[in-house]
Amino acid sequence: MATEDQTTIESLDPRISRAHLSGGNHEDMTGLLHFQTYEVFHQNKRGAQHKHVGIVHAPNSDMALLYAKEQFARREQTANIWVAPSSCIAATEYADDDIFTTTPEKLYRNPATYKVMDRIQAFKERGMTPSDEA
Numbered sequence: 001m002a003t004e005d006q007t008t009i010e011s012l013d014p015r016i017s018r019a020h021l022s023g024g025n026h027e028d029m030t031g032l033l034h035f036q037t038y039e040v041f042h043q044n045k046r047g048a049q050h051k052h053v054g055i056v057h058a059p060n061s062d063m064a065l066l067y068a069k070e071q072f073a074r075r076e077q078t079a080n081i082w083v084a085p086s087s088c089i090a091a092t093e094y095a096d097d098d099i100f101t102t103t104p105e106k107l108y109r110n111p112a113t114y115k116v117m118d119r120i121q122a123f124k125e126r127g128m129t130p131s132d133e134a
Contacts, residue, residue, distance in 0.1 A: 038064035
């Protein structure tokens with residue numbers, strides 16, 4: 001009777017550590033113990049913007065697409081999914097937030113600051129339409 005190999009797979013993923021996997025040949029898994037992290041972007045219809053919806057851990061981009069489809073495209077309408085390695089994402093540091101405050105306040109560029117509803121309400125109160133005023 002052969003003795004069972006008692007090597008245990010160590011991983012940052014607590015699910016793998018809790019499984020106490022032992023036995024068998026784990027030499028082929030040494031490079032896969034810590035999968036790469038991929039950022040997932042979802043597009044719900046053609047022409048719409050892709051939106052970041054989460055991350056997946058996968059050994060390669062093909063598997064990341066498969067995991068992203070299973071995780072983020074099952075419950076809602078999906079036209080397209082992107083995955084990108086997290087290591088390829090460049091971002092500013094939170095400590096450098098002063099670079100965004102160097103521009104003067106320009107609220108006139110934000111359409112939400114325009115008050116149009118008061119004019120519409122004034123037309124309604126007078127019982128007029130915009131074509132009556134011309």
